[in-house]
Amino acid sequence: MRDVSAAGLEATIREYFDGCNEADAEKMIRCFEPDANHYFPSGAPQGTFFGAKAIAEGWVNAVKTFGSIWTIDRVIVDEKKREAVIEWTHFKPKAGVYLRGDEWYIFSERGLIKEIRAYYACPAIQEPVQNHMIGDYDYKGLGYPMDPPEIARDV
Template sequence: MRDSTPAEKAEALIRRYFAACNDGDHAALVDCFTKDAVHYFPPGLPGAPWRGASAIADGWVWCVKTLGSRWTIEKVLAAADGREAVIEWTHWKTAIGEVLRGDEWYIFNDDITKIHEIRAYYASPVDKAEPVNKLHDFDYEARGYALRPPSPAPRNL
């Protein structure tokens, strides 16, 4: 059995992070980040950027509890050296009937065991009047993107 490439390690870490988000697992989320990690967001999110592993975990656990948040990873592209990656994602806010699509740029620590920085970009400005925020005239279904959340949000957090 061969060792994972650096790019494979980066993708596996991102997938572990998203699993922890979907589980609303605070400890698992903290474990995905360096202590001084920063998660940047487009303008408009109160309290952004989120600074520190615990603050990032607090934010996503709140989203799961309050918004019924679920996430899917649509695409992943990791640098050959594993130090950076970019993904496309969908954020399903099941409790309020809102869907947001976007991208994130990741920077990892030297041994690709922790996320040091995330920069989030939304596919479109958030429009609360739209149930699904997305790119205009982009055929998500034909391209194989998720059209529903991966599972119901956990209720026992």
């Protein structure tokens, strides 16, 4: 069981990012429930990472391929809900680019990461898409609106 205080949840996120930057798969895996998922915008080239091992392998591969380095730029934690939101930068020195975005974290009762939903500050794909959302995420099943609500307007 990990520390589930606000400081403890933030520490888990920071340990996970340290593991990413060190390309240390085991360090990353220790931060997650085994069946955790990391969702990305629909059309993102890597797709969804299903499971702690896939999450770790994905970031180890990013370090090898792009020389990836990540920073945590802002953190907000809701201790009672065991949720957090961070703002990050993902530098890819070998490609000469960087990405900025946010991630929503959901933690288990044990203080391990169960889910990450990534939101990019820019489109993940070049071709036009009709709807912008995270790929493989069950918006409808989780009760998110799928159609705009009826709103009375004078315009």
